[in-house]
Amino acid sequence: MSSTMKPTQFPSKVNFQTKVYRPLPHTVGLMDWEKVDAEAAAHEVLGQLSVALDGADPLAVASLFRAAGCHWRDTLALTAHLRTFNGHGAVTSTLGELHQKRGIHEISFKSAMVLGIEDKVVGPNPPATANGTTNPARKKWVNSEFTFRTKSPRAFCKGIILGLILGARLKALGVEFVIIEKNAKAGDNWARRYDCMRFHVYKSSCETPYLPYPEDTGSSLTRSELSAQMSRFAEEFDLNARVLYESRPESTSYHEDRKIWESQIACSGGERQVTAKFLVLAHGAGYAGRYIPDIPGVDLFRGSVLHSVDFQNAKELAVNGTRSVIVVGSANTAFDIMGDCYKAGLGTTMVQRSETYVVPMTCFRHPVGLGVYDHVAAETGDAIVHGSPLAVGGPLLARIHAMQSEAEPSGVTPVAYTSEGLELSDGTSLSADAIVWCTGFGSGDGRKGIAQALGRGSEAIANKMELIWGVDAEGETRGLYKRQEHQSNVWVLAGGTTAQRWYSKAITLQIKGLLEGILPDAYRETPTSAGTLAA
Structure with a gap:
């Protein structure tokens, strides 16, 4: 096959917030969560599913899933692939088809969150x-x-x-x-x-x-x-x-x-x-590959231009005569480098190109998020975090972030180099001796x-x-x-x-x-x- 063939464009990318996320079901008042035995309840439901599959009873299988808010994520177990099925019809009909293809005859329950060997x-x-x-x-x-x-x-x-x-x-x-x-x-x-x-x-x-x-x-x-x-x-x-x-x-x-x-x-x-x-x-x-936006005028700039990959420490910049730095980007690396430059006594300006969520570290320790790893073994935590459908896990985590995060207003975008620094999209300019691009790697297509x-x-x-x-x-x-x-x-x-x-x-x-x-x-x-x- 020719190396110049047109790249495939599948699968299509979607906006997960509008196309994948679903409203979380209203569960308040359905049961006393302090008294419910989650393991016993899961055993009962899986037992009923196993009986329904053994009996080749599609109506019994369908009755076990909610009409709304029904999702199934499979990692290799039945699909031998990574798939998520959303909606009552897709879940129950796929189970029916895979019952025939895979010969499902018994579903066993191992622990509260992990099914496996x-x-x-x-x-x-x-x-x-x-x-x-x-x-x-x-x-x-x-x-x-x-x-x-x-x-x-x-x-x-x-x-x-x-x-x-x-x-x-x-x-x-x-x-x-x-x-x-x-x-x-x-x-x-x-x-x-x-x-x-x-x-x-x-x-x-x-x-x-x-x-x-x-x-x-x-x-x-x-x-x-x-x-x-x-x-x-x-x-x-x-x-x-x-x-x-x-x-x-x-x-x-x-x-x-x-x-x-x-x-x-x-x-x-x-x-x-x-x-x-x-x-x-x-x-x-x-x-x-490192990504630096392709804007005109780089040959005009009299200072140093580097990607975060090439940055070692701010003292090294200072020794080479740098007195001021523009840090482009506002993710973790950008904040690390900005702090290091400030501590070294360099005049430091961050250019924030788009909205950035500033989330306190304590937010990550919520049990619904990465805080689950403070309570269970890493293997079990991984099954919880990555075994959950995005349609469910995403809105749950978004709700936690919404409680403790603050959206910083979007800033401006560099549009060209000048001899002294950068020209910004709002018509203003910034001057500095060095520009550090904390803009990540590659493009949207890895x-x-x-x-x-x-x-x-x-x-x-x-x-x-x-x-x-x-x-x-x-x-x-x-x-x-x-x-x-x-x-x-x-x-x-x-x-x-x-x-x-x-x-x-x-x-x-x-x-x-x-x-x-x-x-x-x-x-x-x-x-x-x-x-x-x-x-």
Whole structure:
């Protein structure tokens, strides 16, 4: 296929606030929430559903779901895909069709929020509990010898932080893999960020799978703490031998006839060819390349222009003669850098291009939001946060934010450089010695960085993949975590720490299922009317 083919434009992006969010049902007065036994109630409903499916009784199945406010999110269990079905007709008819396709005969209930098979993965120093394998027996990590000369990987990953997390899960399931990483060692992705960098959410939601942060780690993780944890993670689970450090793909191709990926890798010691059945793009957001708005006049500006990726600390700017800084952007990185510049005595101005919600950290600790991780294990919290349909979880979280957040009025947009700084959209100008663009990475289509990440020959691959980021009409994130419809054996893993844990497991289970020949085709249909159940 020609590398100049027009990129696919599916699935369509929707406005989740108007097209996905639904009014929350009125539940006040329905029951005494202090006295209700949630586990017993769930057992009863699931028991009735199991009986109705066993009896091939579509009316009985339909009666168990509300006429309004009915949603079902499935992560691999029945659809072998990531799907959300919204509305009574879609939910009940899809269950009817999948009853026939999958042979559903019994639904079991395991805990208040988590349906699945649990496994304890134990390292040399027993760390934590994790979900994800098909064998409930206890396992022990084995620091087995691994060389690329003696073992052929079944999967290769591009990216180190998410790659290590995915690699640990693959190793737990006995799947060989290799990680391609541009930096010299694990943890460098964090170690090379700006000095004052820290997470703006609490540690409880940021744990790595199988291996918690040390107890003496602070509640807001710093750059050095994040870097140290990834180094510790790679060492604990013997992952470094499976990483090609200081490497980058020169070219990548997929052979449809053999269902095989081939990539020519430029390494510090020469070149290698990696051949694997599966490919996971695990770069996070940054692989699409840094984004700086293309405005005229950059050659006129006499000062320094840099992206937040190139910023190390404000003292470094001051030593080079900078006395004033314009920070463009108003997300977490922008506030970090603005504070650092102010503390260094630099005149600092922030340009806020659009509305920004300023949410107190205490808001994130509400149990309906990321505060759930203060009350339950990370695995259970992930199931609550990522197992809930966006149509329900989004409005719940929005209600909490509305109680404690303040919308800052939108500002102005830089439209051109001047010799002294920036011209703004309202006709005013700002002067400074340096401009730091805290404007994120890439564009709205995350596929645009794939060719840069995979080298020659990969543009045609990117053009066959789904659009990345934004949500589709079901409320599912586009292009991430699931099998692609038009490009075989490739996944994209990105997102925050909670998404990394939850969806790395989903990708690993898909890969293992395909290797074992037990993963059905992804269910992509959407019935809209009442279905029938086969006896």
